[in-house]
Amino acid sequence: MPAVISLKNVTKTFPGTRRSAATTAVDDVSVDVEKGSIVGMIGYSGAGKSTLVRLLNGLEQPSSGTVEVLGVDVGSASEGTLRGLRGRVGMIFQQFNLFGSRTVRANVEYPLKVAGWSRQERTRRVDELLDFVGIADKAGQYPRRLSGGQKQRVGIARAIATDPEILLADEATSALDPQTTAEVLDLLRQINRRLGITIVVITHQISIVHELCDQVVVMENGRVVDSGDAYRVFAHPRATLTRRFVEAVTQGVPAGETLTALERGGGELLSIDISDVTSEDVGEILHRHRARHAVVHGGITEVLGRQIGTLTYRVHTDRDALERIIDEIGERTEIRHLTAAAGAGTAATDAGNDPTATQEVAS
Structure with missing residues (x-):
């Protein structure tokens, strides 16, 4: 399958200040993500995962190397091109990032309004999405009335509203209990299998990766220390960090x-x-x-x-x-x-x- 994300020798260094030295958050990373796959990028805090997400959606530019997403060179693209790209890349957040003053329906409808969909098209699409994620009965409620799992379902519906080709899930289950996490993972599987959306999961939780992902990238101190087919990575780890993740479970x-x-x-x-x-x-x-x-x-x-x-x-x-x-x-x-x-x-x-x-x- 063709790569929808391709990172070649990507480094991101943040300049130092009077009180701190320069920091290299991503260090010579090369990764390809195939169309239709579910890829887990796993590492502890400080591994460079969050910076990598910001590079993928164009919120940060690489210091060196190239970041290609859906054929767009993110490092050299204009702001207009990046805005168009972000419409093809959905984002799920750890803390949901919902509008507290808007109903569930209005939250999911928001990206469709921005994209210029007609009122009739928006109504049809939102109804379809709320039914798909299992919260059609919550359409008129406000986020404060929802459980964590329900909020994340709203976030997922909003993220896939405009039919993105890629879905980035940044620690999307970290704030959820185990049962709700399992339900959200099942929903992500359905999104991948039924809609064909490529999913990149950013996490520090080994359970998320081995339950959901078919490819794994293990990061430590900004570098990729292990990667490949999920079974190979965990059954025959090449890095000490990978072994630690496996032993945490086994x-x-x-x-x-x-x-x-x-x-x-x-x-x-x-x-x-x-x-x-x-x-x-x-x-x-x-x-x-x-x-x-x-x-x-x-x-x-x-x-x-x-x-x-x-x-x-x-x-x-x-x-x-x-x-x-x-x-x-x-x-x-x-x-x-x-x-x-x-x-x-x-x-x-x-x-x-x-x-x-x-x-x-x-x-």
Whole structure:
């Protein structure tokens, strides 16, 4: 699919003042966003995500490099061209940005008025949008009477009112509770699938990305440290930051006091990466070798319908069966036979019963 957003070696530096040095918020970033995709740009505060949004909608100009959105070079475009571009790019905000003095209907109608739609066209379109986002019964109410989720639905309806080709969602669920977040994510999926709108999600929440996005860009200190297909990025992370995001959901490999406590329960501890094999695959292998087992640590989540994570099993079996289990699982994914040494930050992979065959656990 063609790229509707293309950033090539983009850097944005803000000049210093008497009290502070110059700051590079975006540092040599190159990213392509394909038409019809949902791309998640994830990073902690200060990663450069918000500046990137302002570059995409032309509110900031790059210090160097090129920003192309729907074929428009944002850095060299006239203000008139940028105004036209912004009509093709919808925006959803964290704090909703609704007009408190206007009804729900008037809020959604506003961009249509600005775009010059007739009264009849506006009425038809607003009715259609409010029904689509599930708040047709709130048309005459004011924002102060709405819940956070309802306000965000108004914001989404307003953002897609003029049939944009791209939708930018800047921390759109950060102010919402988990249940409402799930409802908003489902609505964004429908917008992407039914309307074909490309969506760029800016967030610091790993749960948003792995539940919604098919492509991921991981940012740290203004730079892209990992990117690509969502499953690949999270199942086989290339950056320490990506691993931290995954471990925040899945808990990772036990170490330190956690491992020491688990060892007191007896048996053998096997920590297994769930990516190229599923938890069901592991259970089948353990059953086939007649090993009693239980999951005692870790967690898994789903990305694009596939499992990723790390599970630690307590296994009771004889030495020969244990070696066969480790060999069979080890041919398909990473498996660690945890030993007392792991309490000091290492894990041992069983290699011919050699207790010195150790490797570092990724932090």
